[in-house]
Amino acid sequence: MSQLKQSGKQMPRPDTPRRFVFVLLDKFSLLSFASALDCLRIANRQFPKPAYQWQVIGEGGDTMVCSTDTVFKLDDDLIELHRDDTVVLCGGIDIQAATSKKLLNWLRREARKGVRVAGLCTAAYALAKAGLLNGKKATIHWENQDSFSEDFPEVRLSKSVFSIDGPRMTTAGGTSSIDLFLQVIADDHGEDLANWVADQLIYSSIRTDQDTQRLSVPTRIGVRHPKLSQVIQMMEANIEEPISPSILASDVGMSTRQLERLFRRYLNRSPKRYYMELRLQKARNLLMQTDMSVINVALACGFASPSHFSKCYRAHYDTTPYRERGAQSHRLSI
Structure with a gap:
């Protein structure tokens, strides 16, 4: 019963x-x-x-x-x-x-x-x-x-x-x-x-429409440092117009050098490198999922010139944005 x-x-x-x-x-x-x-x-x-x-x-x-x-x-x-x-x-x-x-x-x-x-x-x-x-x-x-x-x-x-x-x-x-x-x-x-x-259903944590999809920044990156988490959230919210590390540091009440040390200690990369990876990940999503031109993708991800965007993309993904777009189009047509 x-x-x-x-x-x-x-x-x-x-x-x-x-x-x-x-x-x-x-x-x-x-x-x-x-x-x-x-x-x-x-x-x-x-x-x-x-x-x-x-x-x-x-x-x-x-x-x-x-x-x-x-x-x-x-x-x-x-x-x-x-x-x-x-x-x-x-x-x-x-x-x-x-x-x-x-x-x-x-x-x-x-x-x-x-x-x-x-x-x-x-x-x-x-x-x-x-x-x-x-x-x-x-x-x-x-x-x-x-x-x-x-x-x-x-x-x-x-x-x-x-x-x-x-x-x-x-x-x-x-x-x-x-x-x-x-x-x-x-x-x-x-x-x-x-x-x-x-x-x-053995579903013990019912979520409402007020609950967000992704894990919190500390859980996602495995770091429970409040200021570092705050900086990363600011980076994620400002992809199209990136904020300089000095301003990010100032906004959370620390020096640029302290911010550098935090990123090196917990994420083994500089704030600039981490920010670049976030922007490139968004760029890849847009290339794979939309028909936006490569130039517009670059602008949407905070790159002032297509050549700089292409250079950074190739260094990170070992392919160019144009080839990525072509490969995706080929996959969709199969």
């Missing part, structure tokens, strides 16, 4: 089951999809009749391959939906290639009916491309945030694990699907049921 029933609480019978239509995109994230679906499955155990129904569809209506190369049988093609349905778009690798014109047209048509639409992992890209996130708050996996903000400046991008803005829901990927769907279940049937589902 379930914990809720043992405690004397009986869930009310839902009048009509709520239907979720999962749309699998090519190379979708299996973890994001399975996490969402299992929340609904487990919640149904507390009702005499299912509170939730689901259907799994995709372009073509036959099969879809996830990011682990596992093949999934689809229930149907991109069919016409009911106004009360909730569409859950499941993204993953190479989201640009998976976002077809047919999918975009279908999304726009169904959204006009007033259906709620969610995007898991990188699927926020497809929602934004369809114009469904204009003026709305949304999130996407941290690795895709740089390119997303360049492509869709009209979207209010958040670094939270999930975001709900009216009829639009987005997640950062991975286990953040659990957090979003626990919130959906809590809104529909109360927090007791959501907490019970979390217990069934």
